[in-house]
Amino acid sequence: MGEESVSRTLFKNARLLDPESGLDAQGAMLVDGARVLDIGPNVFVDAVQDDVHVVDCKGLCLAPGLVDMRVSTGEPGNEHIETLATAAQAAVAGGVTTFTCLPNTDPIVDDVAVLEFVERLGRDVGLVNIHSYAAATKGLGGKVMTELGLLHESGAAGFTDGGKAIAHPLVMRRLLSYAQLFDTVIIQHPEMPEMVGSGVMNEGETATRLGLPGIPAAAEVMMIERDLRLVELTGGRLHFSCLSTAAAVEAVRRAKASGLRVTADTAPPYFSLTESAVVGYRTFAKLSPPLRTEEDRLAVIEGLADGTIDAIVSAHIPGDRDQKRLPFTQADFGGVGLETLLSVSLELVHNDQVPFLTVLKALTQSPADLLKLPAGRLRKGHLADFILFDPNRAVRIDRDELRGKSRNTPFDERPVQGRVERTYRAGNLVFDIETSPVPERRRFPDA
Amino acid sequence: MTSTQPSPQSDAPALRLRHLLGIEGLSRPDIEALLDLSDRYVDINRRADKKMSSLRGRTIINLFFENSTRTRTSFELAGKRLGADVLNMSVGTSSVKKGETLIDTAVTLNAMHPDVLTIRHGDSGAVHLLAQKVNCGVINAGDGTHEHPTQALLDALTIRRRKGDLAGLQVAICGDVAHSRVARSNIHLLSIMGARVRVCAPPTLIPPGLERLGVEIHHDMRTGLADCDIVMMLRLQNERMEGSFVPSVREYYRLFGLDHDKLSVAKPDALVMHPGPMNRGVEIDSDVADDIDRSLIREQVEMGVAVRMACLEVLAEAQLEPWAKNQ
Numbered sequence: 149m150g151e152e153s154v155s156r157t158l159f160k161n162a163r164l165l166d167p168e169s170g171l172d173a174q175g176a177m178l179v180d181g182a183r184v185l186d187i188g189p190n191v192f193v194d195a196v197q198d199d200v201h202v203v204d205c206k207g208l209c210l211a212p213g214l215v216d217m218r219v220s221t222g223e224p225g226n227e228h229i230e231t232l233a234t235a236a237q238a239a240v241a242g243g244v245t246t247f248t249c250l251p252n253t254d255p256i257v258d259d260v261a262v263l264e265f266v267e268r269l270g271r272d273v274g275l276v277n278i279h280s281y282a283a284a285t286k287g288l289g290g291k292v293m294t295e296l297g298l299l300h301e302s303g304a305a306g307f308t309d310g311g312k313a314i315a316h317p318l319v320m321r322r323l324l325s326y327a328q329l330f331d332t333v334i335i336q337h338p339e340m341p342e343m344v345g346s347g348v349m350n351e352g353e354t355a356t357r358l359g360l361p362g363i364p365a366a367a368e369v370m371m372i373e374r375d376l377r378l379v380e381l382t383g384g385r386l387h388f389s390c391l392s393t394a395a396a397v398e399a400v401r402r403a404k405a406s407g408l409r410v411t412a413d414t415a416p417p418y419f420s421l422t423e424s425a426v427v428g429y430r431t432f433a434k435l436s437p438p439l440r441t442e443e444d445r446l447a448v449i450e451g452l453a454d455g456t457i458d459a460i461v462s463a464h465i466p467g468d469r470d471q472k473r474l475p476f477t478q479a480d481f482g483g484v485g486l487e488t489l490l491s492v493s494l495e496l497v498h499n500d501q502v503p504f505l506t507v508l509k510a511l512t513q514s515p516a517d518l519l520k521l522p523a524g525r526l527r528k529g530h531l532a533d534f535i536l537f538d539p540n541r542a543v544r545i546d547r548d549e550l551r552g553k554s555r556n557t558p559f560d561e562r563p564v565q566g567r568v569e570r571t572y573r574a575g576n577l578v579f580d581i582e583t584s585p586v587p588e589r590r591r592f593p594d595a
Numbered sequence: 596m597t598s599t600q601p602s603p604q605s606d607a608p609a610l611r612l613r614h615l616l617g618i619e620g621l622s623r624p625d626i627e628a629l630l631d632l633s634d635r636y637v638d639i640n641r642r643a644d645k646k647m648s649s650l651r652g653r654t655i656i657n658l659f660f661e662n663s664t665r666t667r668t669s670f671e672l673a674g675k676r677l678g679a680d681v682l683n684m685s686v687g688t689s690s691v692k693k694g695e696t697l698i699d700t701a702v703t704l705n706a707m708h709p710d711v712l713t714i715r716h717g718d719s720g721a722v723h724l725l726a727q728k729v730n731c732g733v734i735n736a737g738d739g740t741h742e743h744p745t746q747a748l749l750d751a752l753t754i755r756r757r758k759g760d761l762a763g764l765q766v767a768i769c770g771d772v773a774h775s776r777v778a779r780s781n782i783h784l785l786s787i788m789g790a791r792v793r794v795c796a797p798p799t800l801i802p803p804g805l806e807r808l809g810v811e812i813h814h815d816m817r818t819g820l821a822d823c824d825i826v827m828m829l830r831l832q833n834e835r836m837e838g839s840f841v842p843s844v845r846e847y848y849r850l851f852g853l854d855h856d857k858l859s860v861a862k863p864d865a866l867v868m869h870p871g872p873m874n875r876g877v878e879i880d881s882d883v884a885d886d887i888d889r890s891l892i893r894e895q896v897e898m899g900v901a902v903r904m905a906c907l908e909v910l911a912e913a914q915l916e917p918w919a920k921n922q
Contacts (some may be wrong), residue, residue, distance in 0.1 A: 353804030357619065359719035359776060362803060429720030466805030473698055475718030
C-alpha cells in the first residue's frame with residue numbers, strides 16, 4: 149500500500165481536453181506511476197486521500213502529449229546541427245512527447261542495422277518517445293525498394309524518402325502494393341521534381357519581383373493526382389506530407405470522399421505564413437514545399453477544419469547558420485518547428501477557424517493512429533504522456549530562446565498566444581517552464 | 596584650369612541613399628535627383644580634363660563575382676574620374692575560390708574601410724545580403740535575375756536626353772524578360788517615372804505574375820512595338836536558345852529578332868536600345884543596331900559612366916552623414 153500510494157498523483161483543477169473521447173471539461177486526472185488511472189470531471193471531487201500527491205493545475209489545459217510525425221535531426225551524421233537529445237529538449241519544451249524521425253540521415257536509414265541503431269539512440273535519450281521511419285527506396289535513390297518487411301518488423305513507423313518525392317510511378321506503384329503485406333503506410337513528399345527544377349520559392353509575382361526561380365503550385369497537385377491513381381490501382385495506403393496548396397487540399401478531399409485510403413498532414417508555416425515572408429530574401433522562410441499565397445493558406449485551414457488534413461506536423465528541419473546565411477538560392481530549405489508547434493497551431497483556435505479539439509486531434513490522436521502508435525490520448529490504462537498549457541498566455545517567439553541546437557525558425561518575433569507550461573512523459577515531469585530557463589548564448593546574427 | 600574641379604553636386608539637394616540595391620523602393624524625386632546630377636557629369640566627361648577631386652582620399656572596391664567587362668570598366672572609370680582610389684576584385688583571383696564564404700569576403704573587405712562597395716553576383720539577393728554585413732555604401736552592379744539599377748538609370752538618362760521627359764512615353768522591352776535583371780529594373784524605373792511599359796517575348800520567357808508589375812504583355816512584335824517611342828532589346832543568353840526556352844536561334848530571330856521591318860510599326864522617330872553585349876542576328880539585326888538615326892546603343896555606354904559617377908558620389912557623401920551611421 150505504502151509504495152503504491154506514493155506513486156499516485158492527482159492533477160486537479162485542470163481543463164481536461166481529450167480529442168479521442170471528446171472530453172472538454174474541468175476536472176482531474178489521477179496518474180498511477182506511468183499510467184492514467186482515472187480521468188474526468190468527477191475524479192476525487194469530494195475527498196482527496198492522504199496517500200495521493202496532489203498537483204493543482206490552476207485551470208491550465210491538460211491534454212495528451214503532442215505526437216509529431218515529421219521531424220529531422222542531424223543524428224546520425226550531422227550532430228552539429230541537432231542531435232536526438234537536443235531535438236528531444238526542443239520537443240518537450242513544445243509539448244511533444246512522441247516524434248518520428250525522417251530517414252534522410254547519414255547513413256540513411258535504409259536497412260535494419262541503421263534503423264535499430266537510431267531506435268537505440270532514441271531510447272537512450274529517454275526524454276521522449278522517438279520513432280523512426282525507414283527509407284522507401286535504397287539510399288533514397290528512388291529506384292530500389294528497401295526491405296519493407298524486415299524494417300517493419302524492426303519497428304519502422306512507416307516508409308518515406310523524406311524530403312524527396314518518390315517520383316517514379318512504377319516504384320510508387322510497387323511500394324503501395326507491397327506495403328499492404330504489413331499494412332504499413334507510405335509517406336510521400338508530394339512534389340514533381342521536374343516541375344520544381346531549380347525553384348526556390350513559390351512561383352508568381354513575388355518570385356518575379358525578387359528575381360528568384362519559382363516552384364509552381366501545380367508541382368504539388370500533379371504528384372498527388374498521379375499518386376491517387378496509383379492508390380486506386382493498388383488499394384495501398386498513402387499519406388501526403390505538408391500540403392501547401394489549395395489544389396492539393398481539394399484533390400485529397402475528393403479522394404477521401406471517393407473512399408481511397410489516403411491521409412494528409414500540413415505544418416504551421418502553411419496555415420500561418422505566406423510567400424511574403426520571403427521578401428527581403430529571408431532564408432529562414434525558405435521551406436520545402438515553399439510558402440504559398442494567402443488563398444492557399446486559407447484553403448489549408450479549411451482542410452484542417454473539415455478533416456481533409458488529418459495531422460499537423462512540425463516539419464522540423466534544423467540548419468546551422470552557415471547553411472542559411474547565404475544568397476537565397478544557395479541556402480538550405482527548412483526550418484525548426486518542434487518548440488513552436490502548439491503555439492502557432494493555437495492561432496487556428498484563437499481566430500475561430502478550427503475548433504479546439506480538432507486542432508488538438510491533429511496534433512495528437514490522428515498522427516498516433518496513422519502510425520499505429522499507442523499515444524495521443526488520455527485514456528485509463530494508457531501511458532500518462534500529457535501536457536499542461538495556458539492557451540491564452542501571450543508570448544513572442546524569439547529564436548535565441550529556442551532550446552534546440554539550431555535556431556532557424558520562420559516564426560522569429562511572431563507574437564503568439566499559448567505556451568506549454570509542463571510536459572509529462574509516462575507520468576514523469578520532463579519539462580517545466582519554471583525550472584527550465586532559456587539557454588544562455590550569443591544572439592544569433594541576422595541571416 | 597586645375598586638374599581637380601569641384602563637384603557639380605554641391606548645390607544639389609542632398610539625396611538620402613545609404614545603398615543602391617535596386618530601383619524598387621526609390622521615389623520619383625530620388626531618381627530625378629540622380630539623373631540631374633548624372634546630366635552634369637555627361638558634360639564634364641566630354642571635356643579634355645575629366646578629373647575631379649570630390650572623392651579624393653575615398654576608397655571604392657569593385658567586387659565582381661560574375662564576369663563583366665563593360666560594367667566593371669564603367670564603374671572603375673567613374674570612380675577614378677571622381678578622384679577616388681579604385682580597387683577591382685574579381686572572383687577568379689579572390690579567396691572565394693578557396694572556400695571562403697561570401698559573407699567572410701565582405702567582412703574582410705569591410706575591415707579595410709572602403710567607402711563604397713560595388714558588387715555584382717550571380718545570385719538574386721546576394722548584394723542585399725552583403726549590404727547587411729558591411730558599414731559602407733553598397734551599389735548593386737547586378738544580382739542574379741533581380742536588379743541592375745545603374746543600367747536602368749543610364750537607360751533613363753539616355754532616353755531623357757533624347758525625348759526630354761520619360762512620362763507618357765510608350766516603351767517596349769523585348770526578349771528574355773524572365774532571366775533579365777535589366778528588364779526588372781527598367782520596368783520599375785519607367786513605371787515610377789510615368790512611362791507606359793509593355794514587354795514582348797515568347798511566353799516561355801515571360802516570368803509568371805509579371806502583369807502584376809503593371810506592364811502590358813505581348814507575344815507578337817507587330818502589336819508589341821506598335822506606336823512605341825522606345826524599343827529596348829534584351830540579350831538572349833546562349834544556354835537558353837537551344838530548345839529549353841525557345842526552339843532555335845533562327846526561329847527566335849524570325850519571330851522576335853528586331854529588324855527594320857518589325858521596327859516599322861513603331862513611331863517614325865522610335866529609338867532602339869540594348870544593354871549589351873549584343874547577339875547580332877539573334878535578338879537584333881546589325882542594320883538596326885548600327886543605324887545612327889535609330890540606335891542609342893553607344894550613347895548608353897557613355898551615359899553609363901556619368902550615372903555611375905553620380906551614384907558613387909551620392910553614396911560616398913552619404914557615408915559621412917549622421918543618419919547613415921546608425922543603419
